[in-house]
Amino acid sequence: MPITVAPCSSIEEMAVALGPIWHYFGGRATIEDTERASRNLDVGRMHAAKENGTIVGGAGAFTFELTVPGGTVKAAGVTVVGVLPTHRRRGILSAMMRAQLDDVHERGEPVAYLWASEETIYGRFGYGLASLSGEIELPRSSNAFLRPFEPEAETRMVEDEEAFEPFSQVYDRVRREYPGMFARTENWWKYRRLADPENRRQGGGLLNRVLLTIDGKPEGYALYRMHQSLEAGISTGFLSVLEAIGTTPEATREIWRFLFDVDWIGRLKAGQLPVDHPLFFLLARPRAMRFRLADALWVRLVDLPAALASRTIGAGDPVVLDVTDVFCPWNEGRYRVGRGLVERTNAEADIALEAASLGSVYLGGFSFAQLAEAGRVEALRAGALARADALFTCGRAPWCPEIF
Numbered sequence: 001m002p003i004t005v006a007p008c009s010s011i012e013e014m015a016v017a018l019g020p021i022w023h024y025f026g027g028r029a030t031i032e033d034t035e036r037a038s039r040n041l042d043v044g045r046m047h048a049a050k051e052n053g054t055i056v057g058g059a060g061a062f063t064f065e066l067t068v069p070g071g072t073v074k075a076a077g078v079t080v081v082g083v084l085p086t087h088r089r090r091g092i093l094s095a096m097m098r099a100q101l102d103d104v105h106e107r108g109e110p111v112a113y114l115w116a117s118e119e120t121i122y123g124r125f126g127y128g129l130a131s132l133s134g135e136i137e138l139p140r141s142s143n144a145f146l147r148p149f150e151p152e153a154e155t156r157m158v159e160d161e162e163a164f165e166p167f168s169q170v171y172d173r174v175r176r177e178y179p180g181m182f183a184r185t186e187n188w189w190k191y192r193r194l195a196d197p198e199n200r201r202q203g204g205g206l207l208n209r210v211l212l213t214i215d216g217k218p219e220g221y222a223l224y225r226m227h228q229s230l231e232a233g234i235s236t237g238f239l240s241v242l243e244a245i246g247t248t249p250e251a252t253r254e255i256w257r258f259l260f261d262v263d264w265i266g267r268l269k270a271g272q273l274p275v276d277h278p279l280f281f282l283l284a285r286p287r288a289m290r291f292r293l294a295d296a297l298w299v300r301l302v303d304l305p306a307a308l309a310s311r312t313i314g315a316g317d318p319v320v321l322d323v324t325d326v327f328c329p330w331n332e333g334r335y336r337v338g339r340g341l342v343e344r345t346n347a348e349a350d351i352a353l354e355a356a357s358l359g360s361v362y363l364g365g366f367s368f369a370q371l372a373e374a375g376r377v378e379a380l381r382a383g384a385l386a387r388a389d390a391l392f393t394c395g396r397a398p399w400c401p402e403i404f
């Protein structure tokens, strides 16, 4: 039976197109759920794959402004991708990726990016692993700081409505500093980050929202849940941090100290942490965090010259990149890249690579040299990798504190 892929045209259709991904989370999207989702995900940005008029797959994209080294770029935040198990491995995902990337291209968004449910899925569509993130689990007994300090900040619990203003101010200051973070709209805060629907609690309690102020000014916040459990009267539960952000090193140190000091809990768990988290140097026993690395963002350069022109390229001799791109062939070719310079060229190339590998270095999370070690880029001239790395390095690991 032939498959067709097209954007959804109504909330009802979108509810059915969300069905495949919801299936894997064990639920079903109601019209009410879909209306909530549509506050952030435009109905027309949800593609549905139909077989004989019946929806069997769906794929969505948020309209994001993504921070990249030295600036921001319009980007598609790919989300809610799923195919019903009855229709797997018949090319439905491939058809949806085709339609979605063509759509992103037509919209003039130079970049698409995502968190992958499995790392085996998106490379074939030109997405490259672009950042890592960390997960920790720290026993309360090992949470002392190397250099204890007198807290100067004040912390207080705030409700949903009160949280929006100060939290969004704090976030907005921080997100401009980190490649990988995106601008959050009021709806994003209201319907996603500060919302607390039952199906997001994963066995935990209510969402707690803590505001941290220094000299009366919002400088940090944390979102967390308690997962309490007792054994012989002793807490074996854990505190789960959804997000903890400070605008300065002091505020970051204070918000984490606050979280570690919450009483009557066995452990603290947190995920989606930056790989260069200050906790490595704040804690007396950083090993006790059991910091575990995993792949985080996957980046796809959809309009390659526009994507490169949106980020800072460092000083140094330009390099010529010879890019192969099977899935988005409009990107194929040779480009001379340097500070303020991205142009097509016929000159001899310094480095040959696939578009996915350029996605991997785009946010500054990986180097050309590192990819070459894995055979993912090829240096065609001596010294080319070091020259390219000098242009692309940005001095800060990319970070996205939230899976979308």
Ligand SMILES: CC(C)(COP(=O)(O)OP(=O)(O)OC[C@H]1O[C@@H](n2cnc3c(N)ncnc32)[C@H](O)[C@@H]1OP(=O)(O)O)[C@@H](O)C(=O)NCCC(=O)NCCS
Pocket: 020, 021, 024, 080, 081, 082, 083, 084, 087, 088, 089, 090, 091, 092, 093, 094, 095, 115, 116, 117, 118, 120, 121, 124
């Ligand atoms: C991942 C998923 C969307 C794939 O859909 P699909 O329609 O079966 O994929 P396709 O048939 O288009 O597969 C295209 C190619 O990708 C491969 N592929 C697809 N899913 C894969 C997976 N999970 N792991 C490894 N390879 C995969 C296929 O083998 C095929 O390879 P080929 O071109 O070499 O033959 C589907 O399995 C699914 O819904 N999984 C659960 C939800 C999920 O993980 N969604 C992604 C959220 S980020």
